[in-house]
Amino acid sequence: MDYDAIVIGAGHAGIEASLALSRLGFSTLLITQNLDAIGRLSCNPAIGGLAKGNLVREVDALGGEMGHLIDASMIQFRILNRRRGPAVQAPRAQADKFTYHRMAKETLEAQGKLALFQDTVVDILLGEDNSKIIGVSTERGHRITATVVVLTTGTFMEGKIFIGEYEARSGRLGESAAIGLGTALRQKGFTVGRLKTGTPARVRKSSLDFSAMVEQPGDPVMMPFSFDYQTIDRPSLQCHITWTNAETHRIIRENIHRSPLYGGKIVGKGPRYCPSIEDKVVRFPERERHQIFVEPEGVGTEEMYLNGMSSSLPEDVQVAFIRSIRGLEHAQIMRPAYAVEYDYLDPLQLYPSLESKHVKNLFIAGQTNGTSGYEEAACQGLVAGINAARKLAGEPPLILDRSESYTGVLIDDLVTKGTKEPYRMFTSRAEYRLNMRHDSADQRLTPKAHAVGLQPDEAMARLQEKLSRIEMVKDLLEKRKVEGRKAIELLRKPEIGIADLMESVPELASFEEPVCYQAELDVKYAGYVKRQERQVDRFSRMERIRIPEDFDYDALDGLSAESREKFKAVRPLSVGQAGRISGVRTSDLAILMVLLARRTDHDDEA
């Protein structure tokens, strides 16, 4: 074998996978089409957001890199929903795209045991009985072998972009698609589908009239995504808000027939929740206007991103509708909006470890699994990398469950329910979200990463230190009286935040922002979080009834034919997971449950 591991694609998934593998001591090759596009932010120049911010912090707690990359490149930081509940608060940062990419590349280059190579993978090599991967072959004719392979092709596998009547075989505008691999995988029996997504136009900063827009500043204090340090100090830029209007909508409606989507040229399914502007106009005719965020793409560039305006309409139409918007009347388009359609692999073909069920030692992560978003890609890449390494080491996989992380929810959803449209993380997907606050990701996951070998002892020590400082803050609030009441009681009132107590409890100033923030959420919501425990309990009971991987469903009398087929396709690892497969009947679960319970009894007796 040339390497222990090969990672295909240096997007957000590939970066995490290759770093995890090499950091765990395995010789790893990262092959990607273009070294200058490593860690490129294809779409939005931002990391985080609701649920996604939680994912980034989970990646960090698990020993991944995304937190460091955004901390080193952020040009604006906000905690979203500060005035709302604990589960829906999340960090989001604007990134300087160039710095983000450069930091990613530098990190990979500095990593020992990790080789980088520019080429395009066109096929995978299988071992003697076709059940196991042994390497890859590339466009330029290299055959490279490895024991495990992680596939993270993003939007590039048989990618095709559309701008009105124009189409090209690209994965991003100006970057050629990876041709051949999708076809090769289809031939090898993988279920391959098409998905689509889109990105808005980039316009020139100096051509915009910001005085006609609403300013959107960042938070005064930046908080790091990473748990490795407590403070961060970077310059903060403004974003702006403007709105579409009746004229914008009229232009779009009159030209809708020129969209490749409406003309039927695009077959892939797009994301419902992140629709193109033409979709929004058609689907919500009663809405008078839609919000547009104008965001800088970086510090050393004039390109501005029009968040909320993705489109695949022809460029002349784009010019017209963009210029109908306040503040954008003279906008110069530097890059047009476009849609991209690409191959994805049905994630039902994966185990929760992200290993393929058909081909052993092949792990798949990121957009290739039907997700969309950098954060979604990164957390999968990390888990795939960890589990590929554990496979190499002969260790059982790391599987995170739905009650402990968004990462666990995401992977469980993918491998249990599959997806027919680009899957994006949402708060509402996580049932036990109160337990999964972004600020507690280290408590939840760092010990696991430490056990796996991706977090050093110092990370555990830092975690202990942070927890003890949070306790110190709580003690302080407990002891101190403000206007005759304990400070801690005041903080429980909805309208009072910890910042309001700074004056009366000046010692608070000596604690770092993340410590105060977390103490505040703990105090405010401790009583309510308890109520969720019973739900978590019920969940865990069902997860604990394990089903062996090779369980013979055909031998199980009484199952309905539909459920039997579904069980065989998904191969759930627990009765809990079996219950989440869509369309499985309770009675079939009941059969499984009593049977497995009996089996456990039986084993106990034996």
Add this chain to the structure above:
Amino acid sequence: MIWTRATRIRILGRMNVHTYDTKDIIYALATAWGTAPIAVIRISGQGCVEALKPLFSRPEALGASASHTVLHGDLIDPKYKNPIDEVLVTVFRDGRGYTGEESVEISCHGSIPGIESIFAQLKDVGMRPASPGEFTFRAFMHGRMDLTRAEAVMEIVSSQSRLSHSLALGRLEGNLFSLIEEIKQQVLQVVSMVELQLDYAEDEIADDVAFPFEALEEAKRRIDALLSTYEMGKLYGEGARVVLAGATNAGKSTLFNLLLREERSIVSEVHGTTRDFIESKTVLDGIPVRLYDTAGLRESSDAIEMEGIRRTRKLLSEADLILLMLDGTEHDDTSVSQYRHLLEDPRCILVWNKTDLTTKPPAKGSYPLSAKRGEGFATLRDEMVRRLTKETDRPDGQALVIESSRQRDELKHASDALVRAVALAREELPMDIVAVELAEALHALGSLTGEVASDDILERIFSRFCVGK
């Protein structure tokens, strides 16, 4: 461990352990056990038609029969080739029978020795008698019914009055299921609204969405209405215990017989005729009643009689209704006070008997009766029903009434969670906190219909099965 095709399933009930083997062919009497013109034996399990062939006078016709066909013939003893009974056999092919399995129903003559000899033959060809509830268990397992329906079957089987039978039938028809489904949809709508808000930042969706208090309160009202039927459901389903107590020779046994409309208990002028309690079942205005005639309460040195009195006391403690009977010729307003502790009990009715022998006015608040002549009996009966139903109207056969404690618990759980959700929202706590309670309510409603699976649901339901259905 090797998996055989036969699946043995064991339900661990709190008290009883049933081992169900879904591969076995099982049989049971589907009609009441006893002498009747016709009895129906139900057989279920893969291959049961084939297995029955050697016992049937027309094996080829049986083997070739389509689903839902009826064959006429004799059941025979294969050893001696002699007919045992003339029967009708109804065949249900795979997936079509009550259990969702291949099954057969034999209509035979309803004599107990006849049925027993058929059972012996069935056993000989490898079938086995069904365990309690096994037919319903199989039907549930094969997706033929949801939980509320499965529970209704069990309630029908054990129902003791025509009214409780028809209430359970309503549940079997899925009325309960559809009502809960409706309530669930109502809650679900609120949940989707709340969760939608969780997915957007405050700069995308403003906080001005009004919280749907009204919808939640409405859902709670509907749940509570259903909950309030539980006492009723239990009364008509499980029935009530009525105990006749009082001094010796007061006429308890006479009234007992009157309520039963038969000479069940010995009546005599000797004090202490009834030495141990006698129990019998009757139906009072649709309410199944267990009636107890007891040993009269008096000072006694007789060991047997003292034991009888001790048992009377125990029965009194478990009674839903106590009829304290006194001989009107021997008592007046003041002498009654020796029974004060019973009279103060809200379950107690004072019956003033033998009014035909005296013109003295009956004690205050008592029900005058001549058990011998039947005077005052109708009034007493009405009062008994009134007390048992706690004055609520008797449900008509169409009403939706729950009688399982599991259903009551889930409904209570759902209702409590909704109350908490509404309270939290009123205190203006954030939606992610409120959502926890809404999820709890949805879970409880889902468990009720069995759409949410959990390990304890099955245990609670299938531990109280009875044979046959």
